[in-house]
Amino acid sequence: QHRCFSSASTLVQRNPSFSTLNFDDISYFKGLLGEKSVIQDEDRLETVNTDWMHKYKGSSKLLLLPRSTEEVAQILRYCNSRCLAVVPQGGNTGLVGGSVPVFDEVIVNVSSMNNIISFDKVSGILVCEAGCILENLISFLDNQGFIMPLDLGAKGSCQIGGNVSTNAGGLRLVRYGSLHENVLGLEAVLANGDVLDMLGTLRKDNTGYDLKHLFIGSEGSLGIVTKVSILTPPKLSSVNIAFLACNDYSSCQVLSASKISFLGINYAKLMQNNSSAYHFLSSVHQKLLMEAKRKLGEILSAFEFLDTEAMNLVLHQFDGVRNPLPASMHNFYILIETTGSDESYNRYLFSAISANNIYIEFINHKNSCREKLEAFLLSSMEDGLISDGVLAQDINQASSFWRIREGVPEALMKAGAVYKYDLSLPVEKMYDLVDDMRIRLGDMAKVVGYGHLGDGNLHLNVSAPEYDDKILEQIEPYVYEWTSKHRGSISAEHGLGLMKANKIYYSKSAETVQTMASIKKLLDPNGILNPYKVLPHSLNS
């Protein structure tokens, strides 16, 4: 039995050392968890066997819903002894085929473990079960005057356990850092059922090897995460958002070239004539980012971009979404968010220097974070870095700006088949790849670029009416080779899953991958946890 998902590289053979489920297994699980938590219903299984993109599909016959760490431990202990393969599944929003079975693996979902265990208002440390949905945690913290250090488009479904297991990045990483920083501790169950209690709640703890980092981003292949302790920053009062269009004053050809490409006219020739213009453009981008980091320094909380293709897609796919800069189309759109502690500052300033009345009057009616952003925008415009821009006037407008950026993945899904690549690249090289892909693909497909510019993270998406091996051949391995040549990462934040398990060598050295495989073998000797994923199939026993 073998499966192939749209590309020869994901051809996998079922590991014959895994058992298949039998009646006794089902009885055991029913005895352990109760009937209601042992799901064999076909419709429900259909859903959990299929990934968010409808690209990967397994044929699991069993979904288990444990309610406690002890139940998770018992499930794994049993599966390990029986050599039954297991897929840990969270909100099933992963984008690399990691969260669904490849064959008949048992699906374990901790969605019933969704309690908040504790929250400390002094330190901002939240401890919760792994099945908590990200959006619920965000709302809970909002009431306490705190925020989650991560936010992403899938927040309504994804679980914190899934976020940790994929080391999700998202929209706020540029400000609050990655989960390797913010996750203070976790509890995980190993393949043999042993529970590792690493659920520290301390900002600093240098007692031995910091094993939790192994589980952050290991995509369910080393253990099931059952509890998480996370440092949350205080909610600051002044959030401002600007939506900008990137300048192209040096070259109106650049702008028109981009438009022509969108209309399906051969791009390759134009590009050859305009490559220097393009180079300039990317350096403008880069300069804008540098300026933002320096001038907005500590208040910068997001620096996202989308290109004109992405913008058009969102405008076409969603009713009611409008271009905030409708005068003309631009090559690039940038969303900048700043977050600061302004209001209290103003208030205290009042009490601070009450001798100088005029001064206080003015200050008190202004918002210095907002002004900082305004000033940055004006100066960037003067310097020719941006060609147009608007500052959100209220929370509704702010959400509408975010809606555009966050709507891109969904719009791509609506538009048909989509090949998704999530790459880390040096900022100055990043957009060259989008251009190169447009040349390669010509009329075959639309190439869309967007992502987390502030982190050097490009989401390169190729959109076509339907999946087609000819398109795929033009993309892979080209995109991986390109990325590797520029010392980038072939997965900035989505992980490797099934899609890229065999591609790891594009970003990691042979010795490093070998060491990963040894660690996998050490912690999961039978390889029952999320088989066929993350590491090359040749290394998975």
Add this chain to the structure above:
Amino acid sequence: QHRCFSSASTLVQRNPSFSTLNFDDISYFKGLLGEKSVIQDEDRLETVNTDWMHKYKGSSKLLLLPRSTEEVAQILRYCNSRCLAVVPQGGNTGLVGGSVPVFDEVIVNVSSMNNIISFDKVSGILVCEAGCILENLISFLDNQGFIMPLDLGAKGSCQIGGNVSTNAGGLRLVRYGSLHENVLGLEAVLANGDVLDMLGTLRKDNTGYDLKHLFIGSEGSLGIVTKVSILTPPKLSSVNIAFLACNDYSSCQVLSASKISFLGINYAKLMQNNSSAYHFLSSVHQKLLMEAKRKLGEILSAFEFLDTEAMNLVLHQFDGVRNPLPASMHNFYILIETTGSDESYNRYLFSAISANNIYIEFINHKNSCREKLEAFLLSSMEDGLISDGVLAQDINQASSFWRIREGVPEALMKAGAVYKYDLSLPVEKMYDLVDDMRIRLGDMAKVVGYGHLGDGNLHLNVSAPEYDDKILEQIEPYVYEWTSKHRGSISAEHGLGLMKANKIYYSKSAETVQTMASIKKLLDPNGILNPYKVLPHSLNS
């Protein structure tokens, strides 16, 4: 052969499976590295056999100074095949006996590998060899308009490889995060000589397990770090420092109790009468920190504290150091630093709203970060959280404030014998331990508390004219038990080294420690790297 360092728990037996150096070994190393890099000189060996505190002393006969990763690899390959034990040593400023041999281990120091490999001004990513001294990196970056995300008192000697290997925290962690966040990649040589190239230079990379985290904080027991890639923040123009004294308005008994203790009068009785006052005091502390985090939010870059004992010690031990708040002695002193991007803001504000002249005049002559701090201080004083405070007027005064805080460890060394404990504790409990220790020790020794309040990190130090087992018996295991009971960490930032290898269970579960030991065994099967350190001796083969 066995060694015992001031406490029964550090009684160790030389591992008989290790070889002893012979003439052939020396010839091999001379052939490999050249005469000059193979040190057998007695004076130099004396230095590198002794730790910074003069508390731990080994008897190594050999110091090796490799100049390249390849040389490090060859050294380890050879030592591994010969079963020669090795101690990786950096600047030898570690405080837990981890950087010196216990017996006759070969010392390997990468101090000759001190080149900066690359620096990218757009991204702020620095790549350098592990032997670079922290202070040199700080100066290099300063010229480029950037800063190191970590800073600590030992910067003049410690190496970045040593910082990474101890996961050093230091003075800026509250703002810039830990090395788990800022180290983007590293190169390490395993015990068998294999080189792991994990030297990524990307903000985000989710391709497989992030193995670099295993080496961050592993204290030389899993590999020798040879290169480091690190994300450095831009230098911001507005740095402001305040030196505060903590309020005690609720209870002048509290103040006097502390003074009396310093004069050697029995503290225990006073404490019993005043425990509620003390509780209040710690909640005031805590409130100040919460307020600072919220009101200074994004600009807070250090929140350090020292108690009156620590202040007195510094004032006594160093000529020329003066108390910035000389009017009277206070219980606690707090150093708050803010770092922001002010100047450019003001400049741009000028060009932004040039219509309103009065406003611009005022803004342009003010420094809003400084005002924010001023306002915070005034309101904290009004609220009774602090009793006195001063803002540094220039860079000299700023350094003099830092000199006091950074001078504490050195002053303690000058004062005689010192027992050092580096603990993470919930902020609200933190100072109770100092009080408890004073009660336990009475007149036997002075108890000094200082540290990184912003991170919940207490440096508890017991100072006595000389080392005395009676004192030690009063401290250990009490301090570890106390910390464990409050779910703290017995090593917030210094690591475990030799001093606390056997104490790990106070902070980590048995299963977790067992997993650490399995990973040690996997990566260093002969246990040649920094033996007797980090993990309990019973687990080290």
